[in-house]
Amino acid sequence: MKPKSDNKMALQAEGLTKIYGSGNTEVVAVRNAAMQVHRGEIVALLGPSGAGKSTLLTLLGLIQTPNVGTIRIADKTVFDHHALTVNVRSFRRRYLGFVFQKANLIPFLTAAENVQLAMEINHTPPRQARQRTLELLEYLDVADRADYLPAKLSGGQQQRVAVARALANSPTLLLADEPTAALDSVRGRQVMELFRRVAHEHDSGVIVVTHDHRSLDVFDRILEMEDGVLKEHPTGTKK
Template identity: 55%
Template sequence: MYAVEVERLTKIYGHGETAVTAIADASLQVKPGELVAILGPSGSGKTTLLTSIGLINEPTRGRVILDGTTIADDGWRKGLDLKRVRREKIGFIFQAHNLIPFLTALENVMVALEINGMARREARARATELLEALNLGHRLETYPAFLSGGEAQRVAIARALANRPKVILADEPTAALDTENGKNVMALLKKLAVEHRSAILVVTHDHRMVEGFDRIFDVRDGRIMGER
């Protein structure tokens, strides 16, 4: 089974003469354990594609299937609890780490688990385990303002992994990092994809950051131009 299946996905903003097609007839499939890049320049439609897969941006047409569940079929599937699917099946990593400033690194990961109904003691153990695995065991009680850019992004990755999602979506996760830290984050994502059997899709415009990816989809002017 594929973790992600996208069939002829199209997203159009506006109507009539002012309509803009952000993504057109995009199709892709990603298996569990794969690290896949969506590569293209700014304005090419790659973030629209990612947010449509992630139940943030409703597709105009096309089908999206996550972990065997059809979430969109010419629009959101009727009767589907989008918030629940997003919470249980998807982990997000953004360009800005978006950590809650008044919570410690540990608490930032715990909150994702507690929102999903996990008891506080269990959430603390799970969050600690993840942060230690990402070499942040010495930063558990540190607030975001005192973390380096690379450390903050690793906390964000731990938060994305907290609920063991089948799909992780990363939008320019290395844009705020220098080259060395950026490559370290990408290598970490590759390792996590294999270990957690998660399908990881990474949007990026930086050709330097896609070494070691399993596959790369090139996006131009709202269309997937090819796969390599």
């Protein structure tokens, strides 16, 4: 399946560098990274532990700021050389979605409320938010667990709810950091296929950090990081 709108950019990043510490303790976590992700495209980010994958993801998600570089998301420059150019929190809630290894659902909210909250934070009227929440949960096949607290859901169900929350505000860019690490291979595969569906049907750019080489066939493109350097995976573009 081809991306729906491959001419629109979800992400453009150039020259991203992140350095921790200084002097003898200096560690270059990300070195001059550049990447582009189209809307509707799903990209895998591989690499050994400590290669800088998660750090790169936090830079792209505006959770941390790079020391230098440029980031454009949804055709808006959000980081230019040394400084953020947008209100980060409001930008994140409108344009970005996050999924992590742990679902990180708010434990005192039901599955539906976790999703609905993301929309209400983005000023969606409650009734409309509730309607869209149920649609998303239906789409992700967890509608029957809408009123369950996270503690009553299986790991796979929690991850689906986390994906629903990430999709709540129709993000331009969805960032997933090892979302299947806590799942068995069957459920891990299901979640990866779900991301692919989300990318193609929701017209979002999706970047997935993963160690799971068994599901690489679901990705449109595969990138690899090693010692902070980002490069195309030897297998190149899969689709």
